[in-house]
Each structure stands twice: as structure tokens, then as C-alpha cells.
Amino acid sequence: MQKGSDNLSKMNIEEILKERLCKEANGTSKRNIVFWYDTEKEFENEIANLAFEGTKIITLSTNNTFSVKYDIEVMDLDSNYLLYAPFEKPKDRENWLLDIQKYSEEFSTDRATYIMQRLGITDVALREVIERNIKFFENEKRFKKLEAFNLTRYDTRSLEIAIISALAKLKIADFDELIKVLLKEYLEGKDDLIKNIIKYSSVDSFYTHIKQRFGYKEEIFKIDEFATTLFYTAFSYKYEGKLPSKLDRFKSPRINEIVIFISEFLKDKNYKQVVEKYSRKFEKVLKIRAIIDEVSTDNFVKCETFKLIDEIIIERIIESVLGGNREFNARIRIAKARRTSLWINSFKNEYEAVINGLEFLRKLDYLSEALNAESLNDLYSMYTNEFIQLDYHYRKFYYYYDKVNNKDVLSKLKKILENKYVKDYLEPTSIQWSRLIENRGLSSLDCTLYKKQSDFYNHFVSDYVKKDERIFVIVSDIMNYEVASELRAELLKERRAEITLKAMQGIIPPHTKTGVAPLLADTVITYGKNEGNAIDSSSTKYRKKILLETNTKSLVISYDDIKNMKSSGYKAVFTGEKLIYIHHNASDKIVYAKSPFEGVEIAIREIKDIVRSLVNHISVAKIIITADPFGVVVPRAVTSYRDQDEKEDLMHGDASLQEMVIPVIEYFDKRSNSFKAKKVEVELTSITRKLTNKISSLEFFQTKSISVKILPLNLLMYFVDAEGKIVSNEVMIIIDNSSSIPKDRSFKKKFLLKDLRYKKEEIYYLVFEDEDRKINRIVKKIPFCIDL
Structure with missing residues (x-):
């Protein structure tokens, strides 16, 4: 039959039969026997065309069952057999070959049966x-x-x-x-x-x-209404308050399933544009802004479904500042909590700008202390301990502000910060600074608690030179004290090292040519290009000359000369040298970066790269990092000194407090793990290890407060089954509490279980995952029982 031929080719019958007949026999049997019932006789004319090695093919009839039975069980105990029956399978009591069939296989060309056999499906209920x-x-x-x-x-x-x-x-x-x-x-x-x-x-x-x-309730399925149900149900789950009753039809009872699905949907990078369009669409359809405009931020601060939520929260925080609200801590907590929002990738820069802007305003409250400083020592100490945080947050605000596409809302906060930075910070500290030095003169400044920049070589370098020990000095024109403070913190995060930050008194005027020479040697230098045989210490060429006059095992080299150097290059260049100065020129990066504040970030990364390369390639133990000085990103104060050949838009510095506090970072490489920074740990403090509800809250504890050696942790938590399949929502939290009070570091998180069949005798796990790791992300797994 042509029909049979088509099916034979189409359904790979021959291939399947060959596999069954020629496979290695199982159990006590030494051969394979296959019964093939072809009720429709589709392959009756084709059976003669089949042939399999070591196999006898017999067509059954009502007259030959006894002889077939005799052949198989008496005459031939070795051959494989294919028994083709062009009729319906007989009932057991009428089947003379039943005993053979019980230890054989059955094959069928009925389409549904064949499909079930091919898939290995044994449940007859699935035939339908x-x-x-x-x-x-x-x-x-x-x-x-x-x-x-x-x-x-x-x-x-x-x-x-x-x-x-x-x-x-x-x-x-x-x-x-x-x-x-x-x-x-x-x-x-x-x-x-x-x-x-x-x-x-x-x-x-x-x-x-x-x-x-x-839990979609409508009898006729409509995709648009279904999508509305998904987004509205997820929104209503975290909304605290009464929602319009007319929207109840979009609220599903299957909350867990929808919340988990929407969370995964919004995080899926493959559907980024899709979820954004749906979010914008349903914000309008459901009139979310109208709902939110009538309530406190507390009602919706945990909601994540709609992008509009984050926009409104940012608007309200800035409006509160414009309105004179000084509850900065509360606003900062809200902004920090949103850093784990499902839309954070769209608002990361906005929130970081807001957080830093609010931190700046909050810390301005300390400024009154500066106005009462009785000595330069006091003012220096206040700057190095307190006021650099103002410069830090001001710089970070601008860094993130410059990365924001739509600056309309943040520009209002920017105006406030600019005004307060100048009027409430720079001017008061400048006045106090001027008052303390006005009777002493610029040339006679003396803060007894701080070394002078002119003593840099004698205090930090000369001992190593005398002992013939190797020391590296990185001199950067971006390195004011505030930037150095961040650099130290960054180095502590990734290096096993003892790293200190000290302050020196700057040289008046704070000028590259007057400041560099004392860093290089203990010698008398005359400055200026027009003074006969004077040395211009601002150039790399003459810096080398200064060094070689006092130390023949010295070297001055530029960062640009070594930034792409491999390990062998480091060894070739630095072998035999004992005093090495690396000049890091960041001014060009400031000019050509998208913003001067981004240029500072680039410079910090580059100096970290220098340190990493020195330690990894040539095992350097001691590194000093200091200023050139070159106050590019420090706002101009009352009195300014410009370099005679400097670009017009770059300031070399003022006789201001910021420019007079010169940083010195001392880096001592250590191999001990005691100097290694570690991620903070989190413990589950809930006593129970059993979940009895599909919605459960668990309590956790951050074991230590955040410090220079205890780093924040981006923690992702979820439940899995024994096979590792996720069975709950994923909870993201940034563990970064710096409070020394233990109760402040306790927190609760809510988990939603998927609608699955859970077995109380099986073990499930609460997984802690470090989001920042590229490999080995799982930090710990805690066994749980789920008994719903």
C-alpha cells in the first residue's frame, strides 16, 4: 500500500524496529522478540521488504500461532523475532502467544501509540x-x-x-x-x-x-486584558492603601504566581523594550499617577511594576528639598531602598545623584564647627575628618548628574547644591581660613600637627634611599585629599595591604613647579624658566636630572609609558632601580572626558591599575601616592594662582584650604589574609526552618557594620528544590549598613512560593548569592522543609 510506504518513510518505522531488535538483550533473555499489531493492515505489503541481521520475521495468522510458539520456544532459542500481526491484538484468553508476549516488546503503528512509544510515555491517559x-x-x-x-x-x-x-x-x-x-x-x-x-x-x-x-477570570481570553491583569495585580500586591474598586476586575487571586512572573519579566534583558512599553501603556490605562498623587510616598514606596513609580519618588524627594524639608535621613533611606528596584538600571544614576546630593546637604550641618576653629590645626583636622565628605558628595553628585539623560528634575537639585556649596561651604571656610592666616602671611603658615610638603622627601623617602631599599612614588596632578581618600578606600577593597592616608601642608603658592621639586630630592632648587641655570622641575626631563644628582639608582617615568606594559617589560625597566617616580598626568583626561568629574573617576582607576601592576608584576612592597599638586576639580576660592602656560579652563589651584591639604598615601603590601577586605556576612536569624505558607517573612542579621575592610554585599536570595530549580521569588538587597548598633542591622524579607506541589519529606534550600561575583556566586545554602 502506498499509504503504508509513506508512513514507513515518514515515521521511521524501520529505524525504530532495528533499534529494538538489534539492541543488547536485557535480563535473562539472550534475544529480542517484538510483536507488531497492525490493525489497519497498513504495512501488510511492506513487511516482506524488511530485513534485520539475526532476526526472523514472521507474519502471524489464526493458523500458525502454535507452530510459531514451537519454533521460538523449542526449535530456535537464539534468533531475534519480529512477529507481524495484520489484525487487532487478541484478548488475553484468546492469545496463544500470551506467555511469549509477556517477556517480549510490543510495537504499534497506530499514530498515537507510536508517538507515545517514541517519547517513552506509559500513561494511557495522555493518549487523548x-x-x-x-x-x-x-x-x-x-x-x-x-x-x-x-x-x-x-x-x-x-x-x-x-x-x-x-x-x-x-x-x-x-x-x-x-x-x-x-x-x-x-x-x-x-x-x-x-x-x-x-x-x-x-x-x-x-x-x-x-x-x-x-487566575485570569474572564471566560473569553483577551491578551490585552490578561496583560493588564498581570501588571495591575503585581502593582496592587506592594501598594499599601485602598485602590479604586473599578479596577478590581484586573486583580487576580493568584498573587504569588503573577508577582514572581512580573519580577522575572521586568529583569529579563531580552524583553527590556517590551516591558517598558507595557509599563508605559498600563500607567495610562490604569491612571497610576492619579492614584499616587492622592497618597503619601509610603503607600507606594515598595511598588516596582511601573517605571512611573521611580520617576515620582525622585520628583517628590527633590520637591521636599525645594520646600525646605530637612528630613534628609528619611529621604536617603527611601532612595537607597530603591537601588534594588526592578527598574534600577533605568534610574541608577538618578538615585546615586540624589543620594549624594542629600548626603551633602545633611553633612552641611557640621559646618558651624568650622566657623569656631581657633587654629590652623583645628581647621586642617576638620577638613580632613569632616569637610572632605562635602567635597566627595558634591563631586559624586555631579559625576552621576552628568550621566543622566533627562536632567530636568535633577537640575532643580543641582541649583540648590551649587548655591549651598559656594555660599554655605566655600565662602565660610575661606573666610575662616583667611582670618586665621591674615596676620601670619602666606609664607609662614605652620600647622604643627602636619608635616610640610617641603619635607616630603626627608620624611617619606630618604630612609629607603639610605637603606638601599626600593620605593615607588606615584605623583598625580589629580590627587587632592578628597580624591586620595576615595582612592585609599578603593585600594583597601581589593588589595591585601596596610594603607594609610596622611596630610601635609602645601607650599605657597600651590604651583606645579614649586611643589614638585621637594618631592624628588633633599636639595635646593631654584624655580622658573627665566632664571639662568635654574631647573624647571615641572618637566619629566628635569625631574630625572634632579633625581640623578642625588641618587644614581633612580628613575622618573610617565604612566603613559607603562600603562600597556607586560610583566617582562616591568622587570626590564625597573630592575636595579631603587627610587622610582611615576608621573600620572590626569589633566588631559579631565579635558577630554565627557565631564571633569568622569575624568577623576578615570584617574582613580588608572592609579589603581598602576598599583595592581607593580604588585603583581614585580612584587613591590612599598608605594607612596601623592599630589603634584594640580587642583583641577576644586572650585576656585578667593585667591587663584594660574600656571603661565595652562589651558584657560583648568585651575592649577588656589591658596585655599582644599589646595593646602596635600595627601600622602602609604601603601605597604602584605601577604596576610588579615589585611584582606572581605564582604560582610548575613545570617538567617529566624528560628524556623520550615515554611508552612506560600507567603513567608524571614528575619536576617548583618553580622558586622561596614568599614574599610568590611565591604557591602549585593545579596540575592531565593528558594530552590533539590534539583536546583527556583521555586520562589528572588529577593535582592544591598547589605551596606554602617551602624554599630546591632538592632539597626536586622531586617526582614518576604518570600513567595510558586504554585507547585511540595513534598514535606524533601529538602529545599534558601540560597544566598553574591550578585557581584562572576563565578561561584552562591555564598551559602540553608536547608528548609516546605509543608503547606
């Missing part, structure tokens, strides 16, 4: 599912796509989802991914998935699965 999706299996590519999912267990839901996943050309059978594809196509005006489901599967079954999973 196969028949309902029979068109899907007519195409071998689709069939193989389904097989490639390698499902280990089949039920009605898993089989139908696998079939539709194959139609959607997914890599794995994933119902959530199907919903994402469905929503994406609908938004784009496409219906490829639905058309394929209608053509090759059952769209009603698909909609039934959606309704069961997400």
Missing part, C-alpha cells in the same frame, strides 16, 4: 493529549524539537507546554517564556505563536493553562 495535538507530530522537525527538550516526566500540562514551546522554537520547554513571547508578539501586532497553536495544537488548552496559572 497526543490525539488532540496529532497535527503537530506530522512534521519530523517539530517532533525532534520536542524530543530535544529531554523531559523526564510527562503529564497533561508538561506535554502540552512542551508542544507549544516547540512551536515557539524555544530552547527549553518553559511556560513563562511562552507567556513572554505571547505578550511580545501582541505588543508588536504579530500573532505567529497563536496561529501555530491553532494550526498544530489546541489554543483552548493553552488558554486554560494560562487561566489556571495566573
